[in-house]
């Protein structure tokens with residue numbers, strides 16, 4: 001197993017986001033115990049780890065949705081003390097695990113609600129990435145399949161010209177054929193922006209990630225180029241409850 005390495009600082013001066021010693025709390029529970037993480041610009045970084053280690057809480061700490069301390073640097077500013085609406089306005093998009101789609105509204109209405117005030121919504125880009133959504137703009141979102149709802153949630157995240165997109169478990173609960181579609185869209189979306197993603201499917205992570213960060217008990221314990229971790233069976237067995245071969249992401 002490789003020794004823990006969460007820095008890699010010499011190789012990556014151009015960071016979109018950096019967390020240093022971030023602690024977060026949910027009620028009385030101390031969930032994040034000093035998360036440090038570097039997210040290079042225009043790259044995909046995937047957060048992996050067993051259930052309950054704090055991956056979603058890390059996303060929510062970046063967005064100011066949970067009480068947190070430490071340093072969170074985005075676009076040259078420390079955002080750890082800012083409110084969520086100010087953080088989002090700086091150019092961070094969020095595609096949450098529960099998909100955040102309004103079932104009682106149409107696809108078009110869901111997209112319109114996602115447009116940030118003063119922004120220039122990228123409808124052309126979104127409809128090029130998601131042609132199925134263009135055909136269904138008048139359909140109620142609640143009538144879409146799980147995969148289509150995930151596409152709509154990703155489309156909402158990509159509609160604004162964000163510097164950083166946070167995506168939480170985009171393939172969770174989807175059939176293998178739909179996982180492949182979501183992965184293809186994410187590959188193309190990654191060309192537009194920096195992505196920090198939680199993903200439990202190691203095959204998906206290997207396909208999409210430039211770097212993989214592994215969390216254990218509220219901290220990042222290992223960060224490596226994606227290929228290196230995928231070949232490190234010892235690390236995969238020690239830190240992850242996932243298998244390395246998952247059919248859904250194969251091309």
Ligand SMILES: Nc1ncnc2c1ncn2[C@@H]1O[C@H](COP(=O)(O)OP(=O)(O)OP(=O)(O)O)[C@@H](O)[C@H]1O
Nearest residue numbers: 026027029031049050051052053054055056057058
């Ligand atoms: N409202 C809450 N109050 C207290 N503890 C919570 C609350 N919500 C979640 N937790 C706990 O916080 C820890 C971290 O949860 P989190 O959702 O960040 O983990 P995760 O790594 O994303 O897990 P999963 O893969 O299961 O989504 C878990 O142990 C969870 O039980």
